Amino acid sequence: MVRAVSDRAFIPVRIAVLTVSDTRTPEDDRSGDTLAERIEAAGHVLCARAIVADDRDAIARQLRSWIADASVEAIISTGGTGLTGRDVTVEAHRDVYEKEIDAFGTIFTLVSMESIGTSAVQSRACAGVAGGTFLFALPGSPGACRDGWDRILAAQLDYRHRPCNFVEIMPRLDEHLRRK
Numbered sequence: 001m002v003r004a005v006s007d008r009a010f011i012p013v014r015i016a017v018l019t020v021s022d023t024r025t026p027e028d029d030r031s032g033d034t035l036a037e038r039i040e041a042a043g044h045v046l047c048a049r050a051i052v053a054d055d056r057d058a059i060a061r062q063l064r065s066w067i068a069d070a071s072v073e074a075i076i077s078t079g080g081t082g083l084t085g086r087d088v089t090v091e092a093h094r095d096v097y098e099k100e101i102d103a104f105g106t107i108f109t110l111v112s113m114e115s116i117g118t119s120a121v122q123s124r125a126c127a128g129v130a131g132g133t134f135l136f137a138l139p140g141s142p143g144a145c146r147d148g149w150d151r152i153l154a155a156q157l158d159y160r161h162r163p164c165n166f167v168e169i170m171p172r173l174d175e176h177l178r179r180k
Contacts, residue, residue, distance in 0.1 A: 079140030097128030132174030
């Protein structure tokens with residue numbers, strides 16, 4: 001549940017969406033479409049979108065490219081978080097993280113339990129921070145993207161959400177990199 005307060009103005013976040021798949025194209029990327037639609041409907045800016053094959057180095061390269069881009073404040077990937085041999089999105093994310101947001105995966109599992117029961121145990125959704133950018137890895141189904149956005153990210157990427165949210169700490173994410 002989003003607990004918005006009226007004394008704060010909404011701050012749009014510039015978000016990139018990465019679909020990780022060997023088979024998806026822009027024409028049939030339902031999970032990427034689900035995220036893009038929700039991001040824009042919430043008032044945020046969809047600043048980039050890409051599809052990358054299930055290749056750890058290619059995924060990490062795309063993440064690093066967006067992390068280096070000052071116009072990207074958050075990245076949401078979809079796909080490649082499962083247990084099969086081709087599922088390497090989590091490893092690619094962790095290759096670039098400076099800090100992991102450990103509770104994200106736990107909360108995602110709890111949310112998923114309500115939708116898919118014990119099958120939620122097969123997801124390795126994760127999140128972290130790198131170069132002042134938030135990164136979130138969601139499973140590749142539209143339902144998982146809906147759950148991740150509607151039940152977690154919509155609130156945490158809304159500056160009006162209390163008692164705290166990701167947006168209010170954005171200016172301090174890279175403070176360790178700035179000269180004192």
